[in-house]
Amino acid sequence: MNVDIGNALAAVAEPGLSRDELATLDERVARAHERIERGRTDGEFGYAALNLPRTTDAEAIRDAVAPVADAETVVTVGIGGSALGARTITSALAADGGTSHVVLDNVDPDHVSRVLSELSLAETAINVVSKSGTTAETLSNFLVVREAMVEAGVDWTERTVVTTGDEGPLAALADEHDLPTLAVPDGVPGRFAALSSVGLVPAAILGCDIEGLLDGAAAAAETLDSSLFECPAYAYGAVAYGLEERGATINAVVPYAERLEPFAEWFAQLWAESLGKDGRGQTPARALGATDQHSQLQLYRAGRRDKLVTLLRPRERPSLDVPAAEADALAHLEGTDLGELLDTELRATEASLAEAGQPNVRVELDRLDPRGLGELLYAMEAACVLVGELAGVETFTQPAVEWGKQAARDVLEGDETEKTAAIEDKHELIVDGEGGR
Numbered sequence: 207m208n209v210d211i212g213n214a215l216a217a218v219a220e221p222g223l224s225r226d227e228l229a230t231l232d233e234r235v236a237r238a239h240e241r242i243e244r245g246r247t248d249g250e251f252g253y254a255a256l257n258l259p260r261t262t263d264a265e266a267i268r269d270a271v272a273p274v275a276d277a278e279t280v281v282t283v284g285i286g287g288s289a290l291g292a293r294t295i296t297s298a299l300a301a302d303g304g305t306s307h308v309v310l311d312n313v314d315p316d317h318v319s320r321v322l323s324e325l326s327l328a329e330t331a332i333n334v335v336s337k338s339g340t341t342a343e344t345l346s347n348f349l350v351v352r353e354a355m356v357e358a359g360v361d362w363t364e365r366t367v368v369t370t371g372d373e374g375p376l377a378a379l380a381d382e383h384d385l386p387t388l389a390v391p392d393g394v395p396g397r398f399a400a401l402s403s404v405g406l407v408p409a410a411i412l413g414c415d416i417e418g419l420l421d422g423a424a425a426a427a428e429t430l431d432s433s434l435f436e437c438p439a440y441a442y443g444a445v446a447y448g449l450e451e452r453g454a455t456i457n458a459v460v461p462y463a464e465r466l467e468p469f470a471e472w473f474a475q476l477w478a479e480s481l482g483k484d485g486r487g488q489t490p491a492r493a494l495g496a497t498d499q500h501s502q503l504q505l506y507r508a509g510r511r512d513k514l515v516t517l518l519r520p521r522e523r524p525s526l527d528v529p530a531a532e533a534d535a536l537a538h539l540e541g542t543d544l545g546e547l548l549d550t551e552l553r554a555t556e557a558s559l560a561e562a563g564q565p566n567v568r569v570e571l572d573r574l575d576p577r578g579l580g581e582l583l584y585a586m587e588a589a590c591v592l593v594g595e596l597a598g599v600e601t602f603t604q605p606a607v608e609w610g611k612q613a614a615r616d617v618l619e620g621d622e623t624e625k626t627a628a629i630e631d632k633h634e635l636i637v638d639g640e641g642g643r
């Protein structure tokens with residue numbers, strides 16, 4: 207994996223970083239790296255995530271999923287960090303692009319019932335994931351899925367694998383029914399847990415090379431260094447931080463590979479939930495290359511100068527030639543390989559952003575295989591940890607999400623609290639086309 211930060215330099219972009227500013231930033235990266243390494247060595251909360259390539263037990267995951275290894279479809283019931291990594295991995299690596307991995311990470315009744323009605327539940331494995339074991343959406347969806355299995359005459363205890371913490375209702379349920387259960391790794395926040403059982407179970411069930419993925423992540427761990435000029439992950443993190451400080455408060459992540467679209471979702475949680483604190487943090491935007499050149503690029507190129515555009519591609523791609531056409535006007539496409547066209551689109555977009563002075567960075571994998579994806583996930587986690595150090599925020603917690611969770615819980619439990627009052631006392635000015643109320 208490599209990272210090209212050339213188009214983030216002040217010589218090209220505004221906001222941009224001068225060479226001197228990069229050199230100054232590099233001194234801070236050295237200190238931050240020291241802090242990160244200390245956290246890794248001591249297995250500190252959060253930093254322990256950067257040890258997963260070494261601490262994750264792939265064999266234990268394979269043993270736990272053995273009873274459902276015959277599954278044609280895997281349904282992951284989880285949300286946030288308990289779903290996004292798993293989807294990213296199967297989308298990138300599964301032979302079918304991840305279509306046999308269905309993720310229920312929302313409680314939309316229309317969607318859930320439609321998904322269940324389309325599944326052959328006897329050939330389905332249920333992967334329930336929750337670090338806390340208390341997340342309402344996950345537990346509700348699991349009870350609905352379980353009920354559907356019972357109604358279909360399928361023994362759900364034979365088709366379910368659980369990943370959760372030591373305590374909580376999900377752990378208790380797994381224990382009561384003697385379900386194959388994997389532990390959420392200690393000291394690892396959900397959004398940093400893709401390289402553990404939290405992200406790897408569906409990939410293991412669907413026959414993906416999870417060991418190769420961990421090897422790729424381990425290779426990326428080897429590149430962590432006290433200088434951003436020696437470490438792709440830190441180069442990316444330092445530039446993202448430096449540009450945010452200079453006004454690039456949005457990070458538009460644009461993978462040029464359909465299989466990496468879920469990666470942009472995973473990245474969005476990692477970046478938003480880790481760095482959105484103390485009134486700062488880049489807002490992640492998701493796009494897809496080349497598709498969103500035809501929907502978002504106008505804004506990225508000619509809109510507010512508040513963005514870093516992150517372009518991502520695998521260098522090696524399968525090939526698919528464009529056939530000849532009868533019209534001369536299409537002659538320029540004849541014999542073009544679609545992959546070549548996609549890469550040309552990336553380079554043209556990159557140049558168009560640079561021409562307009564909009565900062566952009568290119569992240570490249572050798573190819574989209576288990577090693578490549580392992581490198582990418584690990585590098586982005588390390589980049590995020592670095593930004594947290596440079597920004598001086600608490601990277602590994604997400605206190606701001608608790609208010610809403612508790613408010614919903616108070617309503618569901620019929621309590622009358624400050625939070626339920628805040629819900630009831632909403633300021634309303636409804637515009638309904640009948641003069642407003």
Ligand SMILES: O=P(O)(O)OC[C@H]1O[C@](O)(CO)[C@@H](O)[C@@H]1O
Nearest residue numbers: 286287288336337338341396607
């Ligand atoms: O794994 P859990 O505990 O169900 O939490 C799911 C997600 O919800 C959050 O806690 C946010 O509400 C995320 O940090 C986490 O990834």
